[in-house]
């Protein structure tokens with residue numbers, strides 16, 4: 001984790017799922033909704049598709065040398081990423097799982113008074129909006145970048161460049177915060193951005209001390 005002097009930071013880009021909230025139960029439901037979707041597309045049993053997805057994830061990771069996203073696995077197995085997300089919007093109910101955390105709200109509120117904050121996620125805009133509302137974070141971001149902007153899943157160098165251009169700051173001034181190094185942080189780090197890996201609310205709250 002590389003973290004420069006706090007005074008160099010002028011914007012913060014947060015991943016959403018697993019970063020601004022952590023809920024293993026909801027994460028498992030996202031995986032199962034993808035199994036359901038691909039079972040329908042392929043006309044195979046959910047058990048077969050679950051095994052196939054696991055094997056495909058391993059194969060793609062070996063071929064590419066990096067961790068593979070659900071989007072990549074879905075596309076490799078003949079699914080359509082827009083159709084997968086339409087299915088997610090219809091099937092997933094974060095309202096039943098996510099609860100707001102006042103300490104996270106307080107942290108983000110304080111940070112938002114000092115820097116523009118952004119969300120950059122492989123989730124879609126409909127679910128992202130619902131999740132941010134549930135978490136009490138809906139009005140704290142200057143812009144939200146979701147997969148349905150252009151259906152290019154993270155990690156994607158061209159998309160990252162577009163987002164940095166939109167933020168209008170040098171890479172060294174834009175801190176990226178995420179729970180998966182390979183998906184959220186590797187490319188920003190290679191581009192010259194500071195990064196912060198956070199896999200729990202406790203780790204996320206450490207940002208307050210690091211930024212001061």
Ligand SMILES: [Mg+2]
Pocket residue numbers: 015016017018019178179180
């Ligand atoms: Mg994440």
